[in-house]
Amino acid sequence: MTERAEILMCPPSCFGIEYEINPWMNRQHPSDRPLAVQQWDELRRLLEDRGASVCCLTPIPGLPDLVFTANAALVYKDRAIPARFRHPERQGEEALVAAWFSERGFRIDALPDGLFFEGAGDALFCGDTLFAGYRIRSDIRSHREIGDRLQCRVMPLELVDRHYYHLDTCFCPLAPGVAIYYPPAFDGYGRKVLTASIDELIPVGDAEAASFACNAVVLGRTVVTNTGCTQLHRQLETRGFLPVATSLTEFVKAGGSAKCLTLRLDGEDAAAWKLADRQAALVS
Numbered sequence: 001m002t003e004r005a006e007i008l009m010c011p012p013s014c015f016g017i018e019y020e021i022n023p024w025m026n027r028q029h030p031s032d033r034p035l036a037v038q039q040w041d042e043l044r045r046l047l048e049d050r051g052a053s054v055c056c057l058t059p060i061p062g063l064p065d066l067v068f069t070a071n072a073a074l075v076y077k078d079r080a081i082p083a084r085f086r087h088p089e090r091q092g093e094e095a096l097v098a099a100w101f102s103e104r105g106f107r108i109d110a111l112p113d114g115l116f117f118e119g120a121g122d123a124l125f126c127g128d129t130l131f132a133g134y135r136i137r138s139d140i141r142s143h144r145e146i147g148d149r150l151q152c153r154v155m156p157l158e159l160v161d162r163h164y165y166h167l168d169t170c171f172c173p174l175a176p177g178v179a180i181y182y183p184p185a186f187d188g189y190g191r192k193v194l195t196a197s198i199d200e201l202i203p204v205g206d207a208e209a210a211s212f213a214c215n216a217v218v219l220g221r222t223v224v225t226n227t228g229c230t231q232l233h234r235q236l237e238t239r240g241f242l243p244v245a246t247s248l249t250e251f252v253k254a255g256g257s258a259k260c261l262t263l264r265l266d267g268e269d270a271a272a273w274k275l276a277d278r279q280a281a282l283v284s
């Protein structure tokens with residue numbers, strides 16, 4: 001990396017499986033909070049050791065999923081489009097997140113009432129296109145609204161497997177024109193869109209998808225995943241990436257992993273607008 005990545009996280013001191021809003025969650029099989037804290041700390045150290053700057057939301061009792069900061073908002077330059085959560089259990093996060101971004105100088109671009117949108121969990125740039133997952137959590141109408149506001153091309157992708165309820169659980173841009181994906185998470189049309197739009201798609205098999213292989217953090221050529229993704233790691237190595245595994249089992253129990261626990265505040269490396277801003281800064 002040529003610059004310091006800025007990442008938003010939230011310590012898991014209030015994390016737990018207090019309700020069930022996706023197929024991974026089971027209150028009869030709770031997370032081990034001390035182990036979750038240990039795993040979260042290791043992920044943070046790993047990211048900071050690779051040059052990232054991490055800032056944190058304050059954990060709030062009663063909001064256990066606040067730890068999954070990827071869902072907080074979509075960040076585009078100095079703008080933040082906060083989440084509008086589908087499930088009432090997460091709606092208490094919305095005002096807290098909007099206030100956090102506002103206090104730090106981001107322009108808040110709130111969506112109207114009645115639309116559901118779950119941040120970077122369902123909206124990821126690859127090149128100049130915003131790929132947007134819909135049906136299970138976010139609305140296709142919210143993606144159209146965002147495309148109009150940002151004046152960018154949006155490719156809606158229908159998610160058809162409730163285990164992969166957010167786009168970032170089954171799709172991960174690595175660089176412009178390169179991405180990881182889990183084909184069965186998408187309908188036939190969505191698979192055709194991805195194949196036609198992205199030059200190099202790296203498929204993930206069933207077992208590694210269930211280990212959240214696609215839910216990765218990308219820092220330049222470094223790709224951080226949960227453990228249990230050895231086949232994907234081999235594919236990444238042959239393409240010049242540097243895969244790193246860290247155990248995140250306690251968060252998988254709630255339906256999240258490395259990417260879910262992080263939000264890039266400076267823009268993902270695969271976003272064309274991020275590359276354009278970087279080049280403009282070098283010229284100036």
